[in-house]
Amino acid sequence: MYRLKPGIKQNPQRRWELPDRIFFGHGACHILAGTYLEIAPLKGFHAERIIPGDGFAGNHIFVTDGEIAFDFHGYSLRNKLLLHHTSGWARVSDPGWYCRIEDVDFNLLDTRALNARKMLGPDQYFGDPRIRARSFLERIDHIDSVKKLARNVD
Structure with a gap:
């Protein structure tokens, strides 16, 4: 699990200068999800939110059709995304992390x-994250990515 250096999230310019995957994975996941739904490269997706328990970090928003999910990592199975996210935060957080x-x-x-x-x-x-999210999404062949995911599951 990637950890940001202290102070980056509080500095708008330093945050903006992060690579796309880190930018959208550490504080702008909601912008990527919202832009995904606005552009709708694949139909039938809606947004879900991982909400950690009181006092814990680990909030995350992604889009899913119930089986397939998309976030800054790209496409994955929803259950794998949830397992990756929750086990990662449980490992680096205080005991008792839940969501x-x-x-x-x-x-x-x-x-x-x-x-x-x-x-x-x-x-x-610092800049317009919607334009950045659209650019990020346009670099992905959404249909091919989902087809590859389906082949790897079979």
Whole structure:
């Protein structure tokens, strides 16, 4: 599990300068998920949120169709993404780390809705993360990625 150096998340320019996968994996996952849903490269996806227990870190938002998931890692099986995320946070956190999974019922690109949940809105970054997310998503062959995933599962 990648750990950011202290102070990066508090410095908008240093955060912005992170490589895409780290940027979207450490604080801007909601922007990537919201942009994915806006562009809809594959139909039938919705956003889910991993919410750690009180006092724990490890919030994460990804999109899924219930079986396949997408986040900054790319496409994976939903159950594998959840296992990777939860076991990683349980390993590096204080004992007793736990979480719950919820469907996202708010606009992932709306600053007011995001701020109410202690997340930055798209206009609160050093640059425009929606443009960055679109560029990230455009570099992926979504259909081929899902086909490869299905072949590896069979």
